[in-house]
Amino acid sequence: MPFLLLGIVTIAFCISRLIPADPLASIVGVRQMANPTIVAAARQKWGLNGSILEQYWVFLKNLVRGDLGISFRTRKPVTHDLLDRLPATLELAVGALVVGGVGGVALGAYAASKKDKMADHLSRGFSLLGSSLPVFWIGLVFLFVLYARLGWFPGPGRLPPRTKPPGHVTGFYTIDSLLDGNFTLFRQCLWRLVLPCFVLGWAYMGQLSRLVRAAMLDEINSDYVRTARAKGLAERLVMRRHVLRNAWLPTLTILGFSFAQLLTASVLTETIFQWNGIGSYAVQSANTLDFPGINGVSLFAGLAFLLANLATDVLYAVADPKIRLA
Template identity: 55%
Template sequence: MTRYILRRLIAMPFLVLGIVTLAFLLTTVTKGDPLTAIVSDRQMNNPEVVAAAKAKWGLDRSLPERYAIYVGNLFQGDMGTSFITRRPVAQDVLHRLPATMELVIAAMIVGATIGISLGVLAAYFHNTAIDHASRLFALFGSSVPVFWLGLALLYVFSVQWGVLPGPGRLDARAVAPPTVTGFMTIDTLLAGEFRLFLDAVWHLILPAFVLGWAVAGTISRLVRANMLEILSREFILTARAKGAGEFRVVVGHALRNTMVPTLTVIGYSFAYLLTGAVLTETIFSWPGMGSYAVDAARGLDFPAIIGVTIVGGVVFLLTNLLTDIAYVVANPRVRLG
């Protein structure tokens, strides 16, 4: 296990370098001019202002030279300066990442809980109304676009019924607690503001459900398929013949064996949600990495775009590593190659 982890960690910088190279090259082939995010429309016709802006931001250098400078700065922890915010990209990313992590963790808890529960019920009540309803839910969750579902639920539960709050992480009149971890739910508890904690959890329900919906459908289909196979095996019949209760048979034996492949799907789904929360964050005005990436793309903020890509790639690689480790721990029969 130790050798396997070390090999993966040694290979990770080279993979990150490949991600950096690809992201850097993609920003150079776009038709947009990054100067539009730096120089005002009135000054674009002024050659002196344009030349000064190019020299300040290094846009007057050749592509290999810019790439070498960027990689050299990256090794020192410098991702460049955002064209729009005029702040270091690393600072912006560290400020935005906890909000996305909080949303994704909540969405993963919602998706995994609903998906596993529905998958178990669908397999146990095979070919019944519960099974058909579970499969319909999985199909609906995987097919409905996130932006449509988010807008629809926001309109129904927030605008029409008023049972859940609107966009944002807190009520518009609330004063945010001092930032310690960046997780609003944790920071409110650390500040002793239990009312703000409930408000933060209340604002987290809708976006977490929307983001975890598709994951729940995928997990429920996987759990159902594996549970149907495991429930027909001989050791399940033996457990029932020995007088084990149905709950112990289903949860203690069948579901436990189903969780090995399910862990892999949950791990990859977590990485997918972390890098694909753009629409959800935009709809619910969630100040995370997704909305930051949207603003960067709209403003042709190339340093911010590359920075978001790098962080997303690193998180994806780390998630894959942790998923593989969890898979081996859950199933000791697997041998690491």
């Protein structure tokens, strides 16, 4: 696992340094670029002097100590920036996982039990829409129709305009507002999560429900399902206790993977919903050639995937008795 992470940061480092543009322009400003003294001083200060190999060596040495460097843009340590924004992204990703996970499994199971009937076609159409419509388009359409036109949902942002964030304990506005005892704010924060979570979760729901449906249809003709029916079990229980439980196994493999995807692919959603999370941080860092920021986000993404894979393996061992005892 450490080698994987090393590979990830190395590739991220190389790609960011290979861009034929000088981040100094965004640090000192285009006008100052003509002044050699200022440029040299800035180069010195931000560690951009020396060969690429030297820079890489310094970068690695700092990384081992848990130091991702100072962001060129925010002038704060990148670790601080990331931790600051992590709760926003986690809130969004967990919300989307709930929408996508619960919705996807329920929809897939429902479609499988109504195979080739109208309800099956409808839910498959709904899934297909979710996984094929681009997120930025759905996001904008939803904001336009449901917020601007109909006013059913609040607009973008984690908080209502001109509202003070709750006291900072965990960074999750939902949890912090509860800790403050401010239930109105809690409701508002939760309500504001609905649209972005749905937009982000829908694609995932579509993917998952098709997988669950296929996995259930695979299992539905199994001998043990016939056994369950021969016991006199109601069809609903046959589905839930026998078919779904086995269809879980292939589903689980993509569940963890998808969570990592949700954590890292929220770039568009965060941008559209003005969500101050890691996704929008990535966009801003890339725009300003903020090398430490870019490397930090890459490392975060790599870590997210590795941890998600680990979690999947653990969950799999819990769900599949053959692995548990092997």
